[in-house]
Amino acid sequence: MQKSMPNLYDSELQLTEYCLKVNPKSYGSWHHRQWVLITRPDPDWKTELNLCNKYLKMDERNFHTWHYRSFVVSKCQPSLKDEFDFTTEKLLDNFSNYSAWHYRSKMLVELYPDVKGGRPIEDSHHKHELKMVQSAAFTDPDDTSAWFYQRWLLGAVKNNVDLAVISVTPSNTSLAFSQYVSKDFVNSKIEIIINDLPVSGEWLSCIGNQYDNLWIFKHNVLIEDGLDIKVQYEIENGQKQVLSCVPIKPFTYVGRNKVNFQKHYSVPVLNELKDQLESCRQLLAMEPDNKWTLLTTTVFLNCINAKLYHTEVIDNLKTLKSIDKLRAGYYEDLKTKWCIENQLYKDYENGELVFKVNFGEKISCLPHLQYYSHCEKVDLSNQNLTSKVLPSLIVLQNCKCLSLKNNKLTSLRGFPSLALEELDLQGNDLDINEVNRIREVFKGNIIF
Amino acid sequence: MPKGEIIEFITSCQDSESGGISASIGHDPHILYTLSAVQVLAMYDRLDAIDVDGVVRYIVSLQQEDGSFDGDKWGEVDTRFSFCAVMILSLLHRLDAININKTVDFVLSCMNFDCGFGSKPGSESHAGLIYCCVGTLSICKRMDALRADELAWWLCERQLPSGGLNGRPEKLPDLCYSWWVMSSLSMLNRIHWVDKKSLEQFILACQDSETGGFSDRPGDIPDPFHTVFGLAGLSLLGDTSIKLVNPTYCMPQETIDRLKLEPQVLHI
Numbered sequence: 241m242q243k244s245m246p247n248l249y250d251s252e253l254q255l256t257e258y259c260l261k262v263n264p265k266s267y268g269s270w271h272h273r274q275w276v277l278i279t280r281p282d283p284d285w286k287t288e289l290n291l292c293n294k295y296l297k298m299d300e301r302n303f304h305t306w307h308y309r310s311f312v313v314s315k316c317q318p319s320l321k322d323e324f325d326f327t328t329e330k331l332l333d334n335f336s337n338y339s340a341w342h343y344r345s346k347m348l349v350e351l352y353p354d355v356k357g358g359r360p361i362e363d364s365h366h367k368h369e370l371k372m373v374q375s376a377a378f379t380d381p382d383d384t385s386a387w388f389y390q391r392w393l394l395g396a397v398k399n400n401v402d403l404a405v406i407s408v409t410p411s412n413t414s415l416a417f418s419q420y421v422s423k424d425f426v427n428s429k430i431e432i433i434i435n436d437l438p439v440s441g442e443w444l445s446c447i448g449n450q451y452d453n454l455w456i457f458k459h460n461v462l463i464e465d466g467l468d469i470k471v472q473y474e475i476e477n478g479q480k481q482v483l484s485c486v487p488i489k490p491f492t493y494v495g496r497n498k499v500n501f502q503k504h505y506s507v508p509v510l511n512e513l514k515d516q517l518e519s520c521r522q523l524l525a526m527e528p529d530n531k532w533t534l535l536t537t538t539v540f541l542n543c544i545n546a547k548l549y550h551t552e553v554i555d556n557l558k559t560l561k562s563i564d565k566l567r568a569g570y571y572e573d574l575k576t577k578w579c580i581e582n583q584l585y586k587d588y589e590n591g592e593l594v595f596k597v598n599f600g601e602k603i604s605c606l607p608h609l610q611y612y613s614h615c616e617k618v619d620l621s622n623q624n625l626t627s628k629v630l631p632s633l634i635v636l637q638n639c640k641c642l643s644l645k646n647n648k649l650t651s652l653r654g655f656p657s658l659a660l661e662e663l664d665l666q667g668n669d670l671d672i673n674e675v676n677r678i679r680e681v682f683k684g685n686i687i688f
Numbered sequence: 689m690p691k692g693e694i695i696e697f698i699t700s701c702q703d704s705e706s707g708g709i710s711a712s713i714g715h716d717p718h719i720l721y722t723l724s725a726v727q728v729l730a731m732y733d734r735l736d737a738i739d740v741d742g743v744v745r746y747i748v749s750l751q752q753e754d755g756s757f758d759g760d761k762w763g764e765v766d767t768r769f770s771f772c773a774v775m776i777l778s779l780l781h782r783l784d785a786i787n788i789n790k791t792v793d794f795v796l797s798c799m800n801f802d803c804g805f806g807s808k809p810g811s812e813s814h815a816g817l818i819y820c821c822v823g824t825l826s827i828c829k830r831m832d833a834l835r836a837d838e839l840a841w842w843l844c845e846r847q848l849p850s851g852g853l854n855g856r857p858e859k860l861p862d863l864c865y866s867w868w869v870m871s872s873l874s875m876l877n878r879i880h881w882v883d884k885k886s887l888e889q890f891i892l893a894c895q896d897s898e899t900g901g902f903s904d905r906p907g908d909i910p911d912p913f914h915t916v917f918g919l920a921g922l923s924l925l926g927d928t929s930i931k932l933v934n935p936t937y938c939m940p941q942e943t944i945d946r947l948k949l950e951p952q953v954l955h956i
């Protein structure tokens with residue numbers, strides 16, 4: 241006897257349910273079940289949602305079930321609020337449920353975006369979520385799930401692309417940005433103006449890709465003294481801004497923008513962060529060696545006012561390095577990044593034309609290096625730089641004199657082609673043959 | 689191993705109609721086995737042993753309107769298949785056959801709050817899928833689109849006191865994550881964010897002294913899957929008794945160099 245189609249579909253559902261009972265992580269079974277339901281004309285989504293609830297009770301972290309749930313939700317469309325509340329329920333059950341935090345993040349930005357302010361999350365909800373993380377953290381500070389959610393909340397601010405610096409010489413016009421921008425972006429939003437005339441030319445990425453944070457502008461204007469050079473660029477909603485260059489020496493012009501690495505929160509959110517910082521400090525007084533409390537305190541300090549709390553932040557990172565040894569490399573690089581940010585404010589205010597590491601800590605990487613792309617002299621001597629940073633030097637497009645003396649270089653693999661006049665490599669554990677090989681292709685003087 | 693027989697076997701697994709390659713003779717073709725076939729032939733420098741145009745045709749046929757890829761004609765979408773597609777085509781120097789911008793856009797639509805990636809838009813981050821997505825961006829030279837510091841922090845937090853790595857928060861360590869996590873960190877140029885020494889000890893403890901194979905955790909039964917990721921992981925950690933392995937392709941660096949491929953590694 242031939243079975244009717246609905247019966248056939250039903251028996252397929254029974255079969256997949258049987259298979260899922262045996263192996264709830266089978267890609268094939270979930271996929272087949274999904275196929276049956278979109279193929280049959282009369283799917284029963286309520287039953288499917290209940291099936292998800294059942295499987296999430298058995299294993300709250302099974303990502304197959306979570307994914308199947310969002311598929312079912314996309315079909316039967318319960319209110320987003322119901323789904324959001326479902327994650328609240330799951331989390332109150334167990335704050336350690338990372339899958340629920342993940343699902344919640346998706347619902348949150350859908351339900352409560354900050355339409356007016358352009359931030360990802362509306363103020364009162366942003367604040368509410370921070371509070372929820374705090375209560376999770378107080379329940380069990382060593383459970384990591386909530387901490388990742390908190391980091392996301394702290395980063396959920398408006399993020400604008402900004403111009404960092406432009407430098408113009410007879411051989412090179414380069415523009416550095418705060419982040420990677422596309423060729424389309426520079427083509428459509430940036431205009432170089434010399435003596436009130438827009439200059440036509442071609443944009444080239446300094447690494448040769450479609451996206452870059454340093455762009456070279458090839459044009460035919462002869463760069464001599466007494467020029468008026470400006471960049472006009474479009475920021476949000478079509479507004480135009482102008483950055484003027486000043487001559488810094490014969491035939492050389494530099495235009496610097498304001499530096500800004502501080503995150504901007506709304507007042508209620510900022511106040512919430514300050515409150516939570518206080519609670520963290522109290523906890524820390526009782527348990528000074530708790531990694532998560534110390535890390536959170538440090539991130540709060542940096543988010544609230546990086547300049548003001550700089551010394552404390554750096555001291556904390558050093559402590560973190562010793563209490564969380566597995567991630568010492570992370571804290572070391574973070575320390576470098578925040579120290580460089582702190583120095584950049586001063587260097588840009590003082591119109592510094594030389595980049596020299598100006599703080600007591602040794603740097604281990606080269607973050608924000610494009611901000612120094614206009615410098616002719618870059619002194620990176622006596623640091624902890626390893627060979628993995630070498631390709632990053634490509635942004636030093638105007639550098640003539642580069643010192644990497646007394647670092648931890650072990651190879652020159654990846655050293656970019658730069659028009660250097662002098663390169664100091666002394667005090668590194670390098671193979672002399674390798675140094676000689678780059679001597680052959682290199683026009684400048686190599687000290688080794 | 690009998691190179692000739694292996695190549696002959698691969699040739700006979702190609703489906704002349706679709707151009708795809710199957711797990712074994714008479715099976716249905718799938719993008720996973722097509723990738724394995726192309727990788728093996730690339731290592732043997734014998735890509736001429738299959739109908740390359742057929743493979744390209746097969747991959748192109750699997751790309752969907754939104755830039756994603758099906759695994760085979762039955763239509764399961766997963767970021768793993770996006771990675772397989774760009775890996776296959778780049779090994780064949782035919783990346784231009786698909787829509788790269790759409791491929792990248794689909795992968796980026798799978799980015800989550802923690803800056804990691806899952807198997808589909810909305811899916812939770814998982815180290816294995818992060819490897820696939822970061823690898824896709826590395827081949828497509830779009831590593832700029834990642835939030836490198838945030839993602840690498842999440843990845844280095846996978847290291848547990850035993851030295852081993854897990855694939856998601858609050859899960860057990862497993863040797864294969866040494867590869868998924870460490871290869872991703874290598875492409876992000878932040879491999880030094882985990883402690884190499886204790887990870888190396890964990891990997892070596894997973895080797896079975898009798899058979900020489902590696903298992904997921906110390907004391908479990910070894911298998912080929914964990915053996916390859918154990919060895920490749922040791923190579924990333926700087927073990928020079930193993931040939932240098934490329935973090936994007938999980939293949940010998942010498943093969944990648946011979947094919948003149950330059951998968952992107954982020955600056956730091």
Ligand SMILES: [Zn+2]
Binds near residue numbers: 862863864865904914
């Ligand atoms: Zn495993």
